[in-house]
Amino acid sequence: NAGVTQTPKFQVLKTGQSMTLQCAQDMNHNSMYWYRQDPGMGLRLIYYSASEGTTDKGEVPNGYNVSRLNKREFSLRLESAAPSQTSVYFCASSETGQSRGEQFFGPGTRLTVL
Amino acid sequence: GNSVTQMEGPVTLSEEAFLTINCTYTATGYPSLFWYVQYPGEGLQLLLKATKADDKGSNKGFEATYRKETTSFHLEKGSVQVSDSAVYFCALHYNQGGKLIFGQGTELSVKP
Numbered sequence: 665n666a667g668v669t670q671t672p673k674f675q676v677l678k679t680g681q682s683m684t685l686q687c688a689q690d691m692n693h694n695s696m697y698w699y700r701q702d703p704g705m706g707l708r709l710i711y712y713s714a715s716e717g718t719t720d721k722g723e724v725p726n727g728y729n730v731s732r733l734n735k736r737e738f739s740l741r742l743e744s745a746a747p748s749q750t751s752v753y754f755c756a757s758s759e760t761g762q763s764r765g766e767q768f769f770g771p772g773t774r775l776t777v778l
Numbered sequence: 779g780n781s782v783t784q785m786e787g788p789v790t791l792s793e794e795a796f797l798t799i800n801c802t803y804t805a806t807g808y809p810s811l812f813w814y815v816q817y818p819g820e821g822l823q824l825l826l827k828a829t830k831a832d833d834k835g836s837n838k839g840f841e842a843t844y845r846k847e848t849t850s851f852h853l854e855k856g857s858v859q860v861s862d863s864a865v866y867f868c869a870l871h872y873n874q875g876g877k878l879i880f881g882q883g884t885e886l887s888v889k890p
Binding site: 668697704705706707708709712722754756765766767768769770771772 | 782810812819820821822823824827867869871877878880881882883
């Protein structure tokens, strides 16, 4: 089991460029999440998908879009990158219901926007 | 609103020292509480959890007790090792809301 995988591991963009961060899980989890991690701010939820076919905004959704492609895959898209989106991005997955607090995280994507 | 506050880091200890990382929360109702750990260059992984008042979570020598009266979930370990150097995150979760709310993280550095 690979768990949660993310690609790419590192990315440098110029302001205004677009990119998609990919995430896949092989644990048959229904729920998937995208977070960003910034120094001194913990993790903040960008978007989540409680189940295949549904997506909802989290705490900081502006500037991002998501696609729940199927049960395994949940991608995050930056349409026009800004320096404020320089961060480390983590994808996570979990079971539904009471176990949703037990989340499994990928290794992260380190994004720099110049 | 719901929130989690952790003691500020970085915390620097010598090997075999006693560790406490304070965590308090603000919430309505009865959330579940978690500690996650992030080793350098990696994603977060669940360290321990407690789902109701007075529950004690434990794993790898770490412990935390869900104290409703003081709204706290402090992380403790009796004797830290260099390999415990990491960032520790306290978090709360509501079953109905489905979202984890994280504290800002506390960096622990253990010196030999």
